[in-house]
Amino acid sequence: MRTDLFEDRKCVHVKLNKELHFALRSKLFKHNISMQDLFDECARIIVSESIRGQSIINAIVNRKLEEQISGVKAKDKRNTMGELDSETLYNMINSTEEKENT
Numbered sequence: 001m002r003t004d005l006f007e008d009r010k011c012v013h014v015k016l017n018k019e020l021h022f023a024l025r026s027k028l029f030k031h032n033i034s035m036q037d038l039f040d041e042c043a044r045i046i047v048s049e050s051i052r053g054q055s056i057i058n059a060i061v062n063r064k065l066e067e068q069i070s071g072v073k074a075k076d077k078r079n080t081m082g083e084l085d086s087e088t089l090y091n092m093i094n095s096t097e098e099k100e101n102t
Helices: 018-030 035-047 051-075 086-101
Strands: none
Touching: 018 035, 035 051, 051 086
């Protein structure tokens, strides 16, 4: 009988690159940690509003913005910003400067 049906939990499906999945699984296996344990802890850190959790969010936002900027530059050599507006770029620059000052 499936006991997970009686728990107050949500199921999350994540797609990872095969090489990244293997490396992560391997590292966790060495420490006897399941992926469930890892993602549960990551979620706790992020929602705790701690500096560490906010740092994780900021790193993801900055990486995505950098990818978006790179994509815009590669896609359009005329240096038009497309979907990336000037306010987003300004926020990214400020965030980078704040990171350098801390």
